[in-house]
Amino acid sequence: MQKIPQRQIHKYLRHDKKFPHVWCPGCSNGIVLGATIRAIAELGFERDNVAMVSGIGCSSRMPVYADFNTLHSLHGRAIAYATGIKMYKPEMEVVVITGDGDGTAIGGNHFIHAARRNIDLTVILINNYIYGMTGGQYSPTTPHGDNSTTTQYGNIDPTFDICKLAIGAGATFVARTSAYHVDESKSFIMQALKHKGFSLVEIISACPVIYGKLNKKGDAPAMMKSMKENIIPVKQYEKLSQEDRINKQTRGILFHDTEKKEYTAAYQELIDSLKKPEEESNE
Amino acid sequence: MPKTHRPEDVERLKVGTIIRKDDKHSKMEVEIPEVKSTGDYNKAPVYIYYDWCKKCGICVAFCPTGALGRRPDGAPYVPHPEKCIHCEMCDKLCPDFAITGAKRKEK
Numbered sequence: 220m221q222k223i224p225q226r227q228i229h230k231y232l233r234h235d236k237k238f239p240h241v242w243c244p245g246c247s248n249g250i251v252l253g254a255t256i257r258a259i260a261e262l263g264f265e266r267d268n269v270a271m272v273s274g275i276g277c278s279s280r281m282p283v284y285a286d287f288n289t290l291h292s293l294h295g296r297a298i299a300y301a302t303g304i305k306m307y308k309p310e311m312e313v314v315v316i317t318g319d320g321d322g323t324a325i326g327g328n329h330f331i332h333a334a335r336r337n338i339d340l341t342v343i344l345i346n347n348y349i350y351g352m353t354g355g356q357y358s359p360t361t362p363h364g365d366n367s368t369t370t371q372y373g374n375i376d377p378t379f380d381i382c383k384l385a386i387g388a389g390a391t392f393v394a395r396t397s398a399y400h401v402d403e404s405k406s407f408i409m410q411a412l413k414h415k416g417f418s419l420v421e422i423i424s425a426c427p428v429i430y431g432k433l434n435k436k437g438d439a440p441a442m443m444k445s446m447k448e449n450i451i452p453v454k455q456y457e458k459l460s461q462e463d464r465i466n467k468q469t470r471g472i473l474f475h476d477t478e479k480k481e482y483t484a485a486y487q488e489l490i491d492s493l494k495k496p497e498e499e500s501n502e
Numbered sequence: 503m504p505k506t507h508r509p510e511d512v513e514r515l516k517v518g519t520i521i522r523k524d525d526k527h528s529k530m531e532v533e534i535p536e537v538k539s540t541g542d543y544n545k546a547p548v549y550i551y552y553d554w555c556k557k558c559g560i561c562v563a564f565c566p567t568g569a570l571g572r573r574p575d576g577a578p579y580v581p582h583p584e585k586c587i588h589c590e591m592c593d594k595l596c597p598d599f600a601i602t603g604a605k606r607k608e609k
Contacts, residue, residue, distance in 0.1 A: 228599050238554055239598050245558035249597030401594040427558075440563030443595075 231256045231266070233286045241280055245439025247398035247424030251345055252281050254401050254422075255314070258408040259287075269312045272301040274326060276318040277352045277426075278345040287314075295326030298333045301340050309483040312341070312412060319346040320358040323381055327359075334388035334417045338482035341411045342419045344381060345398075347426040355429040366433045385419045386474045392418035393474040398425060399446040400470065407472070415481045423450060423468065547586030547603065548593075550578060554600035561592035561601050 232238075242248050259269060269287040273279035275294035282289035288311075292300045301315045322330055322344050333340060349367055350356040357367040359379040366373060385393050392414040394407040404422055411418035425431065425442035436442050453471045456464065547569060557576035569585040570578045570592060578601065580586070590603040 232599070239556060239600070242597065244556035245560060246597055249599065250595060253594065253596075253599065399595075439558045439560055443560060443564070 227260050228256050231286050243428040245427040248278050250398045251422050254404040258405045270304050271314045272297050273316040274321040276321040278318040281316045298329040315342045319360040320350045324359050331388040334385050334390040336482040337416045337479050344421045345424050347424045349430040351426050351429050381421050382473050390419050391416035391476040391479050394472045395421040396470045397423040397446045397450045399443045547583050549602050551600045554598045560595050564591050
């Protein structure tokens with residue numbers, strides 16, 4: 220009997236959980252989980268020093284399979300729980316896995332205020348343009364005119380640009396990429412983990428079973444190919460004319476600021492500044 | 503000890519195919535061509551874990567050299583092992599962690 224070469228990912232999975240995992244065939248969530256695990260493994264973090272927090276949704280099933288400190292919390296409240304962990308243990312690396320509906324519709328308020336405080340969380344937002352788990356309702360990021368089970372004649376809502384929202388709210392590391400660009404996702408997640416401050420990595424993913432079926436986007440490989448063509452680097456996007464920019468999206472690091480003060484560090488400074496006069500008075 | 507699903511308790515039967523002992527689905531007969539030239543690499547370029555595969559077809563669609571093919575039931579197999587360039591694209595893009603590239607032999 221010959222032993223199979225163990226991939227890095229298998230060392231970080233919970234093998235006593237039910238495999239194959241719960242996601243549909245061709246769903247990009249597994250690819251993002253792989254990229255996240257590779258990033259953490261490459262940085263050499265200990266498992267006990269990483270916390271993975273999620274809310275409710277397809278993507279939020281991810282911590283169930285990953286062997287870190289994990290927390291599967293309320294719908295939209297993942298960032299609130301993660302803030303609690305980070306305030307109590309500032310040395311811990313806190314990764315929040317959230318989806319487009321979970322993070323920006325129901326948990327939108329927590330999202331903008333965590334960005335405003337610039338607390339050191341790494342938010343990986345998996346954007347599949349739809350609420351997948353509950354049966355295909357339209358989400359804030361569903362493109363204008365697309366179908367879902369609650370917008371059967373086309374969505375009339377304008378679309379949310381999550382990266383611009385995060386930059387406006389005060390996040391200090393904002394990047395966007397797609398599930399097809401796995402190496403880029405891995406490197407962005409690594410940079411986001413290293414960055415001290417609120418960091419957002421938006422990963423556009425394919426939902427072939429619900430979103431793809433309702434909008435006739437084809438099967439999983441076809442959706443991945445369209446991602447490869449339509450999600451282009453920022454420099455390439457700027458060269459395009461206004462007409463060519465329809466249906467195209469940018470990828471890359473959109474914003475990076477290292478000067479803004481991190482929240483837990485500022486809190487520790489406040490504690491220290493209040494301690495000093497007390498100690499002196501005791502002496 | 504809970505029963506684990508680690509790929510360690512899998513047995514490799516033929517080149518390009520691994521079948522787990524209690525897996526009923528992968529017992530179907532498939533023609534697997536013999537390896538012609540292997541270069542410096544191991545004989546089998548990839549290991550496929552059929553228990554976890556959901557047959558989405560991403561690995562076959564994005565294989566740059568066409569080393570992978572699809573069985574009648576949609577699952578991947580390796581019709582042309584000599585074409586594999588060990589880019590590990592299938593490994594990175596598999597959403598189910600069901601395919602993994604064999605490591606290069608160290609010289």
